[in-house]
Amino acid sequence: MGASRLMDQDEVRRAVTRIAHEIVERNKGASATVLVGIAARGDDLARRLAAEIERIDGTAVPVGALDITFYRDDIGMRAEAPEVHETRIDFDINARTVVLVDDVLFTGRTIRSALDALVDFGRPTAIQLAVLVDRGHRELPIRADFVGKNVPTRKEEDVRVELREVDGQDAVLLEERVHAGGAEGP
Amino acid sequence: MNRHLLSIHDLSASDIVRVLDTAESFREVGTRVIKKVPALRGRTIVNLFYENSTRTRISFELAAKRLSADVINFSTSGTSVSKGESLKDTALTLQAMGADAIVIRHPSSGSPLTLTRWVRGSVLNAGDGTHEHPTQALLDLYTMRDRLGRIEGLRVAIVGDVLHSRVARSLSLALAKMGAETTLVGPPTLIPPDATAWGVQVSHDVESVLPKLDVCYLLRVQRERQRQQYFPSVREYARLFGLTRERVTMLPDPALVMHPGPMNRGVEIDSDVADLPRSVIEEQVTNGIAVRMSLLYLLLAGQASDGGAADV
Numbered sequence: 344m345g346a347s348r349l350m351d352q353d354e355v356r357r358a359v360t361r362i363a364h365e366i367v368e369r370n371k372g373a374s375a376t377v378l379v380g381i382a383a384r385g386d387d388l389a390r391r392l393a394a395e396i397e398r399i400d401g402t403a404v405p406v407g408a409l410d411i412t413f414y415r416d417d418i419g420m421r422a423e424a425p426e427v428h429e430t431r432i433d434f435d436i437n438a439r440t441v442v443l444v445d446d447v448l449f450t451g452r453t454i455r456s457a458l459d460a461l462v463d464f465g466r467p468t469a470i471q472l473a474v475l476v477d478r479g480h481r482e483l484p485i486r487a488d489f490v491g492k493n494v495p496t497r498k499e500e501d502v503r504v505e506l507r508e509v510d511g512q513d514a515v516l517l518e519e520r521v522h523a524g525g526a527e528g529p
Numbered sequence: 530m531n532r533h534l535l536s537i538h539d540l541s542a543s544d545i546v547r548v549l550d551t552a553e554s555f556r557e558v559g560t561r562v563i564k565k566v567p568a569l570r571g572r573t574i575v576n577l578f579y580e581n582s583t584r585t586r587i588s589f590e591l592a593a594k595r596l597s598a599d600v601i602n603f604s605t606s607g608t609s610v611s612k613g614e615s616l617k618d619t620a621l622t623l624q625a626m627g628a629d630a631i632v633i634r635h636p637s638s639g640s641p642l643t644l645t646r647w648v649r650g651s652v653l654n655a656g657d658g659t660h661e662h663p664t665q666a667l668l669d670l671y672t673m674r675d676r677l678g679r680i681e682g683l684r685v686a687i688v689g690d691v692l693h694s695r696v697a698r699s700l701s702l703a704l705a706k707m708g709a710e711t712t713l714v715g716p717p718t719l720i721p722p723d724a725t726a727w728g729v730q731v732s733h734d735v736e737s738v739l740p741k742l743d744v745c746y747l748l749r750v751q752r753e754r755q756r757q758q759y760f761p762s763v764r765e766y767a768r769l770f771g772l773t774r775e776r777v778t779m780l781p782d783p784a785l786v787m788h789p790g791p792m793n794r795g796v797e798i799d800s801d802v803a804d805l806p807r808s809v810i811e812e813q814v815t816n817g818i819a820v821r822m823s824l825l826y827l828l829l830a831g832q833a834s835d836g837g838a839a840d841v
Contacts, residue, residue, distance in 0.1 A: 412568075413554075413558070413566035413567065413596075414566065414568075418568055418569075418830045419829075421830075421831060422831055424826055424827045424828075424830035424831040425830070427550075427551050427554045429554065429557070430554060431557070463561060463562075463563040463566070465562070
């Protein structure tokens with residue numbers, strides 16, 4: 344089954360640069376901003392955004408990783424306990440603007456879990472959402488503040504983001520779903 | 530993973546790695562301001578303790594609460610059990626109340642296995658007779674891996690009353706599974722005759738073993754064993770096998786001293802030795818909560834929430 348390429352390496356790079364600019368513009372600088380990427384791949388994107396923001400604005404933005412497994416709404420509905428990734432937020436999020444970073448925005452359930460998780464770490468001034476791809480089909484009232492690319496999809500399709508850090512190359516691919524159950528998590 | 534945890538035999542080496550890796554995430558939860566996640570919201574976990582064990586019970590209770598499960602502590606004094614209720618009837622009662630998991634501590638070896646016949650939820654063995662105490666062994670492995678970076682190839686001595694110790698049995702089995710080298714050390718009366726079948730070495734001379742160790746694991750000496758004449762006197766035991774101030778210097782520099790608690794200071798371990806930086810006894814306790822959270826999560830999060838198992 345063939346996969347079609349939605350974004351190549353250059354398009355991913357330009358999208359990250361543009362989002363970094365938008366984050367700095369929206370927040371009037373980045374001095375009170377922190378980035379929290381949702382594992383896996385959201386944390387890699389968050390590190391890239393932080394590097395771009397530092398280049399643009401000269402501000403070193405703290406970057407954390409958040410695993411949302413323990414906050415999922417489908418625990419107990421699956422045959423196996425979902426695999427857990429590392430959470431590492433070793434800075435204070437109180438009175439900061441947290442930009443949540445994820446690779447694909449789909450049903451919105453991952454983001455809902457992430458919002459629940461974040462409030463256990465403190466009370467941010469605001470939480471914003473940056474995603475590389477918004478593929479539609481929301482099941483919750485959630486929207487992104489910063490979007491790399493909007494892609495119309497069918498529900499039966501999968502959007503797969505590949506990043507150099509994990510997959511050896513940067514690409515966003517659209518493919519027919521080969522298995523039941525989504526690749527994007529809840 | 531298996532639905533129950535009765536023995537280390539229920540876990541493969543890769544299951545053990547999964548338990549330890551997941552525990553890593555739960556230890557991070559323990560460092561947050563709000564040390565609680567909603568993973569097991571709406572689940573009911575029963576602590577069924579037929580022996581007093583405040584530490585193990587509290588550890589399981591805290592683990593379950595930090596997973597947002599509802600916890601019921603059922604201890605046997607002052608309850609229906611002291612009125613003569615059988616294990617079976619207690620089990621059926623808990624089953625009827627919708628327990629998703631039962632954590633059992635019982636003086637008779639094999640009780641947890643028997644319990645699995647009567648309940649649909651998960652059964653976790655929190656120590657049965659002289660048989661096993663698998664969650665203790667797993668938290669010990671976690672502590673070793675955390676401090677020393679690996680388990681494979683570690684040289685571990687388990688010193689003391691191995692014969693009556695469910696901790697020693699579970700730990701030996703787990704260490705063998707993970708590729709560590711274990712030596713059991715104690716007077717011949719307190720080493721089981723079939724011990725070599727566990728995949729371990731045996732020694733009766735603690736001083737010859739100490740210089741070659743990565744971990745010196747001390748067992749609690751129960752004074753009633755002396756009355757049963759397994760050793761002549763507590764003082765003689767301390768002199769021959771206790772980890773004294775002098776003996777502890779025979780350990781290589783990075784080697785750890787571990788103890789499952791509660792300690793008899795001055796018997797199996799000198800008081801000063803218990804407080805050395807290389808003694809990681811309190812870390813074992815802290816890690817125990819994360820490891821038990823990991824086990825409860827892995828056993829329960831993969832099941833339907835009606836008390837039945839989705840994968841039967």
